[in-house]
Amino acid sequence: MSAIQARVEAALGRLLPAPDIVPQRLHQAMRYAALGGGKRVRPLLAFAAGDLATADASRVEIVACAVECIHAYSLVHDDLPCMDDDVLRRGRPTCHVEYDEATALLAGDSLQAVAFQLLAEHRLAGDAETQLEMLRILAAACGSRGMAGGQAIDLASVGKPLALTELEHMHIHKTGALIRASVALGARCGATLSIDELGQLDRYAKLVGLAFQVVDDVLDCEASTATLGKTAGKDAAANKPTYVSVLGVAGARAMADELRVDARKALSGFGAKAKRLAALADFIVLRKF
Amino acid sequence: MSAIQARVEAALGRLLPAPDIVPQRLHQAMRYAALGGGKRVRPLLAFAAGDLATADASRVEIVACAVECIHAYSLVHDDLPCMDDDVLRRGRPTCHVEYDEATALLAGDSLQAVAFQLLAEHRLAGDAETQLEMLRILAAACGSRGMAGGQAIDLASVGKPLALTELEHMHIHKTGALIRASVALGARCGATLSIDELGQLDRYAKLVGLAFQVVDDVLDCEASTATLGKTAGKDAAANKPTYVSVLGVAGARAMADELRVDARKALSGFGAKAKRLAALADFIVLRKF
Numbered sequence: 001m002s003a004i005q006a007r008v009e010a011a012l013g014r015l016l017p018a019p020d021i022v023p024q025r026l027h028q029a030m031r032y033a034a035l036g037g038g039k040r041v042r043p044l045l046a047f048a049a050g051d052l053a054t055a056d057a058s059r060v061e062i063v064a065c066a067v068e069c070i071h072a073y074s075l076v077h078d079d080l081p082c083m084d085d086d087v088l089r090r091g092r093p094t095c096h097v098e099y100d101e102a103t104a105l106l107a108g109d110s111l112q113a114v115a116f117q118l119l120a121e122h123r124l125a126g127d128a129e130t131q132l133e134m135l136r137i138l139a140a141a142c143g144s145r146g147m148a149g150g151q152a153i154d155l156a157s158v159g160k161p162l163a164l165t166e167l168e169h170m171h172i173h174k175t176g177a178l179i180r181a182s183v184a185l186g187a188r189c190g191a192t193l194s195i196d197e198l199g200q201l202d203r204y205a206k207l208v209g210l211a212f213q214v215v216d217d218v219l220d221c222e223a224s225t226a227t228l229g230k231t232a233g234k235d236a237a238a239n240k241p242t243y244v245s246v247l248g249v250a251g252a253r254a255m256a257d258e259l260r261v262d263a264r265k266a267l268s269g270f271g272a273k274a275k276r277l278a279a280l281a282d283f284i285v286l287r288k289f
Numbered sequence: 290m291s292a293i294q295a296r297v298e299a300a301l302g303r304l305l306p307a308p309d310i311v312p313q314r315l316h317q318a319m320r321y322a323a324l325g326g327g328k329r330v331r332p333l334l335a336f337a338a339g340d341l342a343t344a345d346a347s348r349v350e351i352v353a354c355a356v357e358c359i360h361a362y363s364l365v366h367d368d369l370p371c372m373d374d375d376v377l378r379r380g381r382p383t384c385h386v387e388y389d390e391a392t393a394l395l396a397g398d399s400l401q402a403v404a405f406q407l408l409a410e411h412r413l414a415g416d417a418e419t420q421l422e423m424l425r426i427l428a429a430a431c432g433s434r435g436m437a438g439g440q441a442i443d444l445a446s447v448g449k450p451l452a453l454t455e456l457e458h459m460h461i462h463k464t465g466a467l468i469r470a471s472v473a474l475g476a477r478c479g480a481t482l483s484i485d486e487l488g489q490l491d492r493y494a495k496l497v498g499l500a501f502q503v504v505d506d507v508l509d510c511e512a513s514t515a516t517l518g519k520t521a522g523k524d525a526a527a528n529k530p531t532y533v534s535v536l537g538v539a540g541a542r543a544m545a546d547e548l549r550v551d552a553r554k555a556l557s558g559f560g561a562k563a564k565r566l567a568a569l570a571d572f573i574v575l576r577k578f
Binding site: 017021022023026027073077080081082083101102103105108109110112113114116119120121127128129131132133136138139140142143145146148149151152153155156 | 306310312314315392397399401402405406416424425427429431432433
C-alpha cells in the first residue's frame, strides 16, 4: 500500500503543472491541495481493481491521479468559508487559509479540469471507445447526480433529522460516487471484464464506499483532531446527521463491519484475483484515521 | 443568429437535469446560471465553424452546449464574493444572490462536469479518437493554463499597471482559450480539415477572442448597466488594467477594428464557406452590449 501511495504522490508531482509555471500561485495552490498526504483510498482502490483486471500499472497510475485530483478539488471547495468553513486538512491549513479564497476556488476548478485532461490525454484502454466510456463514468461521478449533488444534499440536511435511508442516499452520492468510479476506472484499464463481473465489482465498490463513510462518522466522533489531521467532532458541532447520530457508535461500528463482510462476499466470484480489493475492504473499515 | 440562440437555449433546457430532480435546488441553480440569456457568442462561433466543415447541426449543438456550460460556470464562480463580488448578471441577480454562495459554488462545479459529460456521452465526430481529442481541447481550454489560469492572472493584476503584451497574455487565457476551443470543437464535428486549415481557423479564433475582450472593455466604460445587464464601469472602479486604461477609448476601438480586419483575413483561404465566421467577427466588434 505504501508503495502505491508513494507512486501516486510522485505521479501527481510530475503530472500537475510545475510551481514555477505561470500563473505560479495558482499552480502552487493546486499542488498544495493534491500533494503531501491523504490516505489515497481512491487510488488504492483503482490499483486493486486494475490488479484484478491485470491492467498495466502505468495506465492505472493516470486513473488514480485523475480520481485523486477530483477528490482534492472537492476537499478544497468543501473547506471554503461558504461551505464547511474549515481551517485544517491533512494536518495543515486548508488551501484557502494557506493561499486565499479566490485562489482556492480557482485551484479546485482547475483540478477538476486536470482530471478530465488526464483521462483524455493518455492511452488508458484497449480502444478509444472504452476510454470515452471512462470519461463518461468520471463525469457522471463528479456532477450534480454524483459527488457535487451529494454535497448539495448534505448542505440541505444540516439540522434535519434524517432516516437511515436518506443518510445512505446522501453518502452514496457524496463519497460513494467517486469511490465507485475509482474501481470502475481501474478495472477498465485492463482486460475486458464481462458485464456480470463489472456488476460484481460495482456492488463491492458501493458497499465499500458506504463503509468508508460510516467509519468516517465514527472516527469524527472518537478520534482526535491530531490523529485525523482535520477538525474532529465537526459534524456533531454543525448538527449534521451522521451514522453515529442515527445508530450510535456501537451500531455504526456494527454496520461498518456488516458492510465489510458483504463487500468481501461480492468479490467471491473472482477468487484469489480479488485479494487486494478484499484487503482494502478490511483496511477501510479497520483504519484508525 | 437568433435561430441558433433559440436552439441552444432549448438544447440546454433539455440536456441539463430537470429542476424537479434531486437535489432540486442545485439543479435549479444550474439552470438559472445557464439558461435565459447571454449573447451565446461561443455557441455562435461553434455553429459557424461547424458550418464551414459541413458538420451535422445535431453534433454542433452538443458542443455549443458544452462550451456554454463552461462559460456559465466561469461566470457563476467569477461573480462570487471572494472573486469579483458582483450582484448583477444578464440583467438578473447573480447566482449566489438568487440562491446562496454554497449552492452557486456547487452549481459552477456541476456545470463544469456537465460539459465534459456532454462531450463524452454523445457521438460528435467520425471516430472516437477525434472525440478524445475534442475532450483534450476542452480540458486544456478550461484549466490552469487556459480560462482558470487567465482568471488567476487577472486577480493578480488588480492595481498593477500592465503593458499591452501582459494584458494580451491575460485575455488570451481568460476569454481567448474558450473562444478558441469553441471554434476548434465546432470544426471537428464535421469533415476532417487539414492541419493548415485548422491553423487558419485557430488564428481567426485567437484574433476574434482578443477583439471580443477589447470591445468588452470599451463597453464596460461606455455603456450603461441597463444595456449591459451587468454592472458597468466595474473594471475602472476595481482599478483593473483594461484596454481602455492602456490605450484610451479611441485607441481600443481602433485596435478592435484592426483585429476584426485581421480575423477576416485569416479566413481568406476558405472563400465563401467562411462567411458566417466572417460575419461573426463583425458582430463581435460592432455589438453594442
